[in-house]
Amino acid sequence: MATFIRDLKRDRADRSAGAEADPIPLYMAAAEQKQKSKGGGGDEGDGEKGEGGQKLAEKGEELKEEMDELLDEIDSVLEENAEEFVKNYVQRGGE
């Protein structure tokens, strides 16, 4: 939820005719954001047979959660009026 609100604020700031924030800190801040650790596959090497199956399931759960969060974020930034936007996106031929 917090992510959603932050993005909305940035969106409004982006649209205003006022001075925009220096883009340089934005790239740096984005890079500094904690990266989700992907981790290895289900083969962390050790663990007994029984544990292996559970680890895989946990891993699957984790990946699904990550994907859900990612899709949430995409939803929050994706252009709202997709149909109109895409229709209006016309370019002159270039090289």
Add this chain to the structure above:
Amino acid sequence: MCIRAPTRRLDRKRNGEPEKAEGKMAIPTVMGTEIEFGIMVKNDPDFDPISSCVLIVNAYREDPDGKILWDYDQENPLADARGFQVEGEKYTPNQQENIARNKTLINGARYYVDHAHPEYSSPEVTNARDLVIHEKAGERVIEISRREANNLLPEGAQMLIYKNNSDRKGNSYGCHENYLMDRRTSFKKVVEPLLPFFSTRQIWCGAGKVGSESRNHPCDYQLSQRADFFETEVALDTMVKRPIVNTRDEPHADREKYRRLHVIVGDSNMSEFTIYLRNGVTALILSMIEDGAISKDLTLRDPVRTIREVSHDLTLAQEVTMDDGTARTALEIQSDFLEMALAYTSSRSLDPVQKDVLQKWQDVIEALGRDPMELDTKIDWVIKKRLIESYIGRKKLDWSDPQVQMLDLQYHDSRPDKGLYYLLERQGKVERIVTDEEIQHAVYNPPRDTRAFFRGECLRRYPSEVFGVNWDSISFGLENESIKRVMMAEPLKGTSEFVEELLDRSETAAVLLENMGS
């Protein structure tokens, strides 16, 4: 007048014949990319692309007096590499138009209006890793100037920029790669292997695209943004009847020694990994061509048909027809190139970037053979496909939905907070090659190992004395003197090694020219 600098050896025997040196690549690599960006302004009924381009390019201000010209004098876009000159008018803007449409930057890049697109032409670099850094720096320049331009637009209007190649309405704009080659390599020898190479390399460097430009060949998704737009095999034009191999012959360097291969067939890539391979592998193939190391005949029956068919085939399993009647897949053809490359490099010493590129290319070819989706952190078309499929899965959409088309477009959005590629990068979902610090540095600093260093440094140190710039020259306008043009015909001279000390000793351009012994 030339820059006085020690001559760099290019391994020649006394009689002028080049050494077919074992252990050395054919010619030191020099490369660069020029990228045309898509542009639009939301909520502006008077939107005109050309004036918007002029606005955005001018919004990026490094040159305080705003009067440096791009020197069109030596440009020759009508020269064809096959050995003739095409008739036609060379367009040269008047001085006012020139200044409005051209910026040469202190990092050695050119930022300008090309027809109805803002275009960023990176400075010359010597390797694929620096190419990534400088191409990405171009994205930053575009974004910085987009924000500045936005401040000048009417209330509510918003300028948006896309690093892609298609508007899905039949119009395309390019990402052009440039590679320095030895002029002695016959153009015919260059063309033959490049037709199959360019038709198939999209399996590992395509940017991905939703839908098709061709009503007769519809598709949900394809590997390449540009493939549908190629109509001929070899030609000079870049805007209509586009050729897979472009014959433009404007070396912007010593014409006797060099050729600049102008490649228009590539996609505008977002992924650093993909950009790295795109240029690194292509440079390697060109070295092989120059050294006569293409031992297999991979001539296609119909390259124009193949480039489209390969793009539309997401299984990578469809066979294409070779000129000898046999059938191969694009992956098999690329594997053949890889095999030849491994043989070629086994007897040569590679620098670390070349080694890394080759290893990564090999890993990618092998992964494509198992399951392309393994590359969903590396190759643009796979990254994008994974993204779209996940979104479709959650929202129960199908490929023809406008939201899916929007995902395709927004993947290439220049805004770091809205662009979907940047979002994935931020979330650690894509593999990086370079760092943000390196990219940021390259926005304001030229490469140190090409003539871009001299160009960028002159602009930084003597902005009020520079009269005009081109790739292979820079002119100074000094008080009470005629314009003095310094020729820079050698892309590997004018580097920090040769000129930094000279520049440090020269407080003004007048002093510089004196020190250079005019």
